[in-house]
Amino acid sequence: MSGQKVTLAKALNMGLRKAMEDDPKVLVMGEDVGKLGGVFRITDGLQKDFGEDRVIDSPLAESGIVGTAVGMALRGYRPVVEIQFDGFVYPAYDQIVCQVAKMHYRSQGRSKMPMVIRIPFGGGIGAVEHHSESPEAQFAHTPGLKVVACSNPVDGYWMIQQAIACDDPVIFLEPKRQYHADKAELDDSEAPEPLFASRVVRRGADATLLAYGPTVKTALNAAAAAADEGRSLEVIDLRTLSPLDMAPVYESVRRTGRAVVVHEAHVNLGLGAELSARITEECFYSLEAPVLRVGGFDTPYPPSRIEEEFLPDLDRVLDAVDRSFGF
Amino acid sequence: MTQHPGFGPDLAEVFGPAAQDGGPELIQLLTPEGERVEHHDFRFDPGAGVDEAETIRGFYRDMVLTRRIDTEATALQRHGELGIWAQLLGQEAAQVGAGRALRPQDYVFPTYREHGVAWCRGLDPLKLLGLFRGVDQGSWDPAERNFGLYTIVIGAQTLHAVGYAMGVQRDGAVGTGEPDRDTAVVAHFGDGASSQGDVNEAFIFAASYNAPVVFFCQNNQWAISEPIERQTRIPLYQRALGFGFPGVRVDGNDVLATYAVTQAALQRAREGQGPTLIEAYTYRMGAHTTTDDPTRYRLSEDVERWKLRDPIARVQVYLKRNGLADEAFFAAVAQEADELGVHLREGCKAMPDPAPLSMFDHVYSELTDELTAQRDGYAAYLDTFEVSAGSTTEGAAR
Ligand SMILES: Cc1ncc(C[n+]2csc(CCOP(=O)(O)OP(=O)(O)O)c2C)c(N)n1
Numbered sequence: 001m002s003g004q005k006v007t008l009a010k011a012l013n014m015g016l017r018k019a020m021e022d023d024p025k026v027l028v029m030g031e032d033v034g035k036l037g038g039v040f041r042i043t044d045g046l047q048k049d050f051g052e053d054r055v056i057d058s059p060l061a062e063s064g065i066v067g068t069a070v071g072m073a074l075r076g077y078r079p080v081v082e083i084q085f086d087g088f089v090y091p092a093y094d095q096i097v098c099q100v101a102k103m104h105y106r107s108q109g110r111s112k113m114p115m116v117i118r119i120p121f122g123g124g125i126g127a128v129e130h131h132s133e134s135p136e137a138q139f140a141h142t143p144g145l146k147v148v149a150c151s152n153p154v155d156g157y158w159m160i161q162q163a164i165a166c167d168d169p170v171i172f173l174e175p176k177r178q179y180h181a182d183k184a185e186l187d188d189s190e191a192p193e194p195l196f197a198s199r200v201v202r203r204g205a206d207a208t209l210l211a212y213g214p215t216v217k218t219a220l221n222a223a224a225a226a227a228d229e230g231r232s233l234e235v236i237d238l239r240t241l242s243p244l245d246m247a248p249v250y251e252s253v254r255r256t257g258r259a260v261v262v263h264e265a266h267v268n269l270g271l272g273a274e275l276s277a278r279i280t281e282e283c284f285y286s287l288e289a290p291v292l293r294v295g296g297f298d299t300p301y302p303p304s305r306i307e308e309e310f311l312p313d314l315d316r317v318l319d320a321v322d323r324s325f326g327f
Numbered sequence: 328m329t330q331h332p333g334f335g336p337d338l339a340e341v342f343g344p345a346a347q348d349g350g351p352e353l354i355q356l357l358t359p360e361g362e363r364v365e366h367h368d369f370r371f372d373p374g375a376g377v378d379e380a381e382t383i384r385g386f387y388r389d390m391v392l393t394r395r396i397d398t399e400a401t402a403l404q405r406h407g408e409l410g411i412w413a414q415l416l417g418q419e420a421a422q423v424g425a426g427r428a429l430r431p432q433d434y435v436f437p438t439y440r441e442h443g444v445a446w447c448r449g450l451d452p453l454k455l456l457g458l459f460r461g462v463d464q465g466s467w468d469p470a471e472r473n474f475g476l477y478t479i480v481i482g483a484q485t486l487h488a489v490g491y492a493m494g495v496q497r498d499g500a501v502g503t504g505e506p507d508r509d510t511a512v513v514a515h516f517g518d519g520a521s522s523q524g525d526v527n528e529a530f531i532f533a534a535s536y537n538a539p540v541v542f543f544c545q546n547n548q549w550a551i552s553e554p555i556e557r558q559t560r561i562p563l564y565q566r567a568l569g570f571g572f573p574g575v576r577v578d579g580n581d582v583l584a585t586y587a588v589t590q591a592a593l594q595r596a597r598e599g600q601g602p603t604l605i606e607a608y609t610y611r612m613g614a615h616t617t618t619d620d621p622t623r624y625r626l627s628e629d630v631e632r633w634k635l636r637d638p639i640a641r642v643q644v645y646l647k648r649n650g651l652a653d654e655a656f657f658a659a660v661a662q663e664a665d666e667l668g669v670h671l672r673e674g675c676k677a678m679p680d681p682a683p684l685s686m687f688d689h690v691y692s693e694l695t696d697e698l699t700a701q702r703d704g705y706a707a708y709l710d711t712f713e714v715s716a717g718s719t720t721e722g723a724a725r
Contacts, residue, residue: 035624036552059522059558060481060550088480091524126410128439129464130479268697297701302686304410304461309683309705319708 004186009179011153011186012042015160016080020050026164027072029056029065030082030118039084040120040179062092069115070099078114078164085176086121087130093138100169101144115169116160120176121149122214122264123311126304133301134265136213139171140242140274147242148195149173151216153184155239158192166195173241175214182217198245200252204234207258207321210249210275212238215262215312222317233321241271249275250282257288258324262312267295289327292320349608350562354577356584359636361644363583369591371583380651386427386582387642387652388660390419393443394639395664396452397613399671400442400459404617408675409459413440417580417612420638421545423447424585425513425607428593432500432510434473436488440545441477441515448474452667453674462678481516482523485542488514489529492538492596501539502599509597512540513589519550521566522558530570530604539596541589542567542604545579547611552624567604579607580638610636683709 006014020026028043028050034057037044047055058065062083069079083089089096096117103113123132140147146168150156156174163170193199201216202223211219216237223233234252238244253259259279261272272293279291294312302310356371357363373382397415404412415422418440426447429435435444442455449472457463458477465476478484492512495501500510520526521544533540546563548555559566567574577588585607592603610633614621646652687694687702694702 031550032552034552037623039551039618057553057557060519060553061522061524063524064522091480126461128411128458128461128479297686297705298698299686299690303457303463303681305680306683306686307461310686315712316708319711 005183006153006157006186007180007183008150008153008156008174009040009042011157011184012150012160012174013044013046014186015157016043016046016164017049018157019080019161019164020046020054022161023078023164024054025076026078026080027054027056028080028082029058029069029072031058031060031065031084033057033082038082040176042118042174042179043082062088062090063095066092066095066100066115066117070095070103070113073113073115074103074111078116080116080118080160080164083117083119085127085131086119086133086135089117089119089135092117096139096145096169096171097142101142103144104168105144112167113169114164114167116163116166116172117169118160118172118174120179121173122175122177123301123304123307124177124214126307128304129301132304132307134263134296136171136173136241136263137265137270140271145169145171145242146196146240147171147173148240149175149213150239151175151178151211151213151237152182154186155237157186159195159239162192162195173213177214178217196240196243196245198236198238198240198248200234200248201237202233202235204232204256206232206256207260207324208234208236208249208252208256209260209262209317209321210236210238210272211262212241212271214264218312218314218317219262222314222321225314226318226321231321244274244278246278246282249279253279253283254286257286258321259287259291260317260320260324261291261293261295262317263293263295264311265296266298267293268298270295289324292324294320349576349578352562352564352576353608354575354584354588355581356587357581357641357645359580359641361641361648363645366584369584369587371587372590380646383583383642384646384652384656386420386423386586387639387646388663389423389427389443389447390582390639390642391660391664392667393419393423393446395667396442396446396455396671399668400456401613401617403456403672403675404459409456409617410461412459412617414611414613414616415440415442417610417633417638418545418547419443420582420642421579421585421607421609424579424582424587425515425543425589425605428586428589429513430506430510430593432473432507433593434475434488434491434495434510434512435515436475436484436491436513437477437515438481438484438517438520439477439479440517444515445474448472450474453671453678456671456675457678460675460678462681482520482525482529485514485516485520485526485529486532488512488540488542489533489536489538492533492540493536495539496536501597510539511593511596512538513593514540514542516542516544517550518544518546518548518555518558518563519553520544521563527570530567530572530602533602534571537599537601539599540602541592541596542602543589543607544604545607545609547579547609549611549615549621549625551615551619552621554625562606564604564606567602572602572604574604574606576606576608579609580636580641582638582642609638
């Protein structure tokens, strides 16, 4: 497979396939994941090759999917649950927050919950309501859950396998508008980075952009545009949202003195708030300006014809960078 | 596998292949061949003093126009004017039968596919398109025609319907015997939705409070790629019994039967006799939505088989064969459909995008100070583009 160029959708599909080949206890569950291969085709072909017992089309009930996955996990399986769209995870919210997140704690570590809950998240695909949400903070706020977001095909391939191998429940966020956007070369021979690690994806000296999932590309584009204007921006792909991997962030911000967080989720009590607080606590004397946040406004996700107004874009990121330099 | 004695009949025998075409319980008043048939419990009654043929011609017109809304919207999606469209092809009779049985005071809670019911409620179909075009999330006032906003989260609206019905009960608008006062509520949902916790909870609340609600499930055999067998192993209508209220299965491609059964269930509700589950047995002839590709999961033979049960063709045959409608009538309906098509095409293309700042409207009854600041900040930001680029639209288009 070395050298193959694939999309994020294909990379996730290959990662799932590899995980299923490696461990017979890995199961896939969800709505339309079987014959259809999921509405985004992430599970394409898996039911054909692994059978209906391992790739399970579920009745249309998210609480049911996650709740039965809990039972499967208690029986020794490693369920990978697909939630069809971000906005449809809420019927399962109770199971995720009250059951999945707490099982290990309540059982004093006796019952493991090695479950992955895959959620296509974020906007930008012109969809109707409930199809463009960014619910990460709701899960990152819940002790017991780990939350990660991939941003590119190579990460998609490795991170899904690592999440499946993880003994803790992982909320696995996939930027749906990136599914079929860019291709990248997969190289199986290189060892992957650890799952719960952030990564500097572009070196820079003047300010640090913090992004994850769909906004990594936005941040990289902004950094490229800034470079044309003589400003050098560092970009960090957080990758893990809970736990956060702050060491690379602190190291970067201490060097640049400025940080701008970019996410699609509402700014109010979003992940940016936590990042801002931690950076302020740890890098106070290095900061040249307050940490700024660029994100979705504190409104419901708007009708798709104006979603580009809601979503952080290159201009809004650069505007925040300008404001940072204005301090 | 035979059942252990004492556990009742073997389900495989009771609900086996014989139930495939709707089974013996299917209530039908007009066959696919266009023949009127009798049913021992239900008969088509357009109301005292109302001309039966005229009513049936009206149904025909409703169904043709509903189908036109659907084909027109599908075409608009193909031309990029709509982001997506949920097609109702094949479900016209179920929706028109259910829609025409309503009285003005009754209230409807739709899914995202009830374009035919919306039509019967007198909603301008252009209003349905806004959600799918991405310019709004429901452009009509639900209270104006007692037709709720489309609900995308599967099954959620069934609980709303029960709560609304409980309000009706508390207002004393049930069982008074006054035809203009007694009120029923309809909850629409699909076969897939029947698996949701919300729907099952709605059944329980409705039964517990004897709420004046009709659960109208269009079993179109598919929930995207999942066949009905994934959701249930008994006919859906039979679930009602377990919750403590009656359920019936009607031929959802038969507008007369659907009308008759819905009318009777609504009347039960209005009289204070409580909830009913109607399973309208039909078929989703099109894709789930315009983004779906059904060739990946179902056989074209099935679709071909269901074509023979077309809801509109059977009414047309019936009207023609019995001399109840002439060529002029059919031509007039076709003409009206063409005009509706023009209305939808032109109206849709003329729908403006919302103003960017409108996104801050209506988050709360009154804009909060926080949100005001956010909106004003964004407006000021947009203005910077006006200065540098010379046009707000250019800035706003970024
Ligand atoms: C809670 C929730 N989960 C998933 C979805 C995605 N989804 C939209 S329609 C649909 C299938 C619904 O099938 P059914 O209830 O039979 O109605 P139909 O679409 O066939 O009319 C699914 C899974 C959703 N809208 N809401």
